[in-house]
């Protein structure tokens with residue numbers, strides 16, 4: 001990753017040994033932007049000025065259509081952006097470490113798995129096909145705890161994620177989608193990270209499994225005092241998990257607020273967010289007209305204006321900032 005102004009990781013206290021925080025946010029994201037250099041001096045503005053924070057025990061769900069920048073934001077937090085990416089802003093953990101400024105060695109040794117646990121998209125693909133679930137778990141226990149006798153800890157990790165002991169010696173291809181998801185969750189929990197990052201954890205699962213996976217992630221967050229940042233385009237899963245919803249459109253967070261008000265009354269405030277909910281089969285089943293803009297060629301004002309029935313000349317010329325939870329001139 002190429003950063004315009006690299007700074008060393010902020011000195012801070014030793015990494016937390018468990019999910020319990022000191023009352024401050026587990027993660028505070030400020031002005032996080034990611035752009036990709038493409039040919040001919042052009043840039044794709046994948047994430048622009050994201051701002052949010054996450055407390056212990058809180059589930060924040062980031063929703064939005066495909067291509068709006070959700071996964072790029074997650075990759076930025078894990079230091080997994082490709083070489084043509086440039087970042088700005090900060091993403092501070094509770095102990096002061098800035099994930100955007102940390103070098104690869106710090107991220108690999110002290111962040112991934114230890115301070116931030118990743119529940120991946122397509123868990124079956126995340127697991128090595130020739131190794132059993134037990135072998136994955138034992139290797140991760142060894143790597144994160146230094147234990148030389150990891151068998152018991154691996155079995156405990158499986159039990160914690162409700163992965164059945166009877167399937168520990170199975171290979172990934174022998175697992176159902178739900179069990180592969182639990183194996184991946186068990187791996188993510190081993191390091192006792194205070195922050196879990198789940199990128200589309202319910203993709204490819206049938207509705208029952210979506211609900212079960214969502215409930216399990218919520219339980220790991222609430223009951224164990226972690227924070228969960230879940231990325232999804234599945235609004236039903238989002239509703240099941242979220243305390244807070246962030247809606248992303250064309251690289252920007254356009255609405256951020258309590259899930260109860262968003263999914264219940266008074267409902268979303270941004271016209272795009274209202275459109276997303278109205279597109280659901282169980283609601284109006286009316287798609288948002290048009291398609292999102294190219295992130296390399298954003299319009300000057302509100303990026304949603306070309307699709308918005310409420311847009312006026314101000315919307316087409318002045319980009320609305322996120323003010324009191326919504327970025328819309330007409331909200």
Ligand SMILES: Nc1ncnc2c1ncn2[C@@H]1O[C@H](COP(=O)(O)OP(=O)(O)OP(=O)(O)O)[C@@H](O)[C@H]1O
Nearest residue numbers: 036044046065066067068069070071072073082295
């Ligand atoms: N290396 C790269 N170079 C240029 N553009 C990139 C690169 N990686 C991602 N992008 C662009 O960044 C934008 C955001 O992609 P991202 O994968 O974050 O979307 P998303 O909201 O997660 O979508 P999905 O739900 O489909 O995963 C896309 O327009 C994508 O084409």
